[in-house]
Amino acid sequence: MKFQRIGAPGAERPVLLDGEQAYDLSPLTHDIDGTFLAAEGLSAAATALAQGRLTPLDITGERIGAPIARPQAVWCIGMNYAAHAAESGAEPPSTPVLFFKAPNTVIGPYDDVPIPRGSERTDWEVELAVVIGRRARYLDSPADSMEYVAGYTISNDVSERRFQLEESGGQWSKGKCCEGFNPLGPALIPATELDPGNLRLRSFVNGEPRQDSSTADLIFDVPYLIWHLSRYSVLEPGDLINTGTPEGVALSGRFPYLRPDDVVELEIEGIGRTRQRFRAESA
Structure with missing residues (x-):
């Protein structure tokens, strides 16, 4: 399981990758940032995936951004x-x-x-x-x-x-x-x-x-x-x-x-x- 941010600079959206398949994380968070991480967001995303609550995405050809939003330090x-x-x-x-x-x-x-x-x-x-x-x-x-x-x-x-x-x-x-x-x-x-x-x-x-x-x-x-x-x-x-x-x-x-x-x-x-x-x- 991996986490990425996909899209144009400044407009990235969060996704989870399970093998080669990407899933939309936007129902859980607007971004992979400190707030999401502090709220045990990675674990919550894994649970949502296991329960079949995440929507598959085709991200072919999409730009891959930094995997976390701009850090404060x-x-x-x-x-x-x-x-x-x-x-x-x-x-x-x-x-x-x-x-x-x-x-x-x-x-x-x-x-x-x-x-x-x-x-x-x-x-x-x-x-x-x-x-x-x-x-x-x-x-x-x-x-x-x-x-x-x-x-x-x-x-x-x-x-x-x-x-x-x-x-x-x-x-x-x-x-x-x-x-x-x-x-x-x-x-x-x-x-x-x-x-x-x-x-x-x-x-x-x-x-x-x-x-x-x-x-x-x-x-x-x-x-x-x-x-x-x-x-x-x-x-x-x-x-x-x-x-x-x-x-x-x-x-x-x-x-x-x-x-x-x-x-x-x-x-x-x-x-x-x-x-x-x-x-x-x-x-």
Whole structure:
């Protein structure tokens, strides 16, 4: 069972996928958002499907949007794989490195990504993304964290490295918040259907392999990250956590940075595959 949002940007409608068949979720919710998730909406949708109360849909040819409505916060963890920290010229962190992306960076998993004006070093990053399902504050331990997860999806934490590292003033957000810099999808997989502890994640540029790792290599795993963040702020339903990227990005010096018409594909087992074409910024 998977959840998607289908339709034109700003007019997506929620659907449930059971195998290859899509079902209309609009009788249950207007969107897959924090309100729906906090009300145990994923479970309610599964029950409605089992009871035959959902109408089948033909979504052939429809655009697939981000699987959650615009989150109120996009929490991002930096250098959370030791090999990626090394290729970035840094020691593995002793505590999670946190930065933010603007919520309006979130786009669909197959949407084009504009390369910013003045960009010389636009880079890709495949990441396991966690969607929060319940309000989390001051959790007692990482053992409590999984009760607060709605599900998982794939994030491309696109970065402009010159903006991030040379023009940042010490913060990373200038290189992380450009238009379209967080493709997300293709579906939300309920937490009950996926173990995030050992998932293979890969990226490709123009069909050539780049990243190939496992979430088993995370320095700080999903339960720890949720517990840790809850000590410093309140996680709200619908919030997105990008958990970090493995080695194999252009920042390593082993691969060229992205140019117009390059195609990036991302894959995480159990979730699916996404594809974005990068284009020159035109407006």
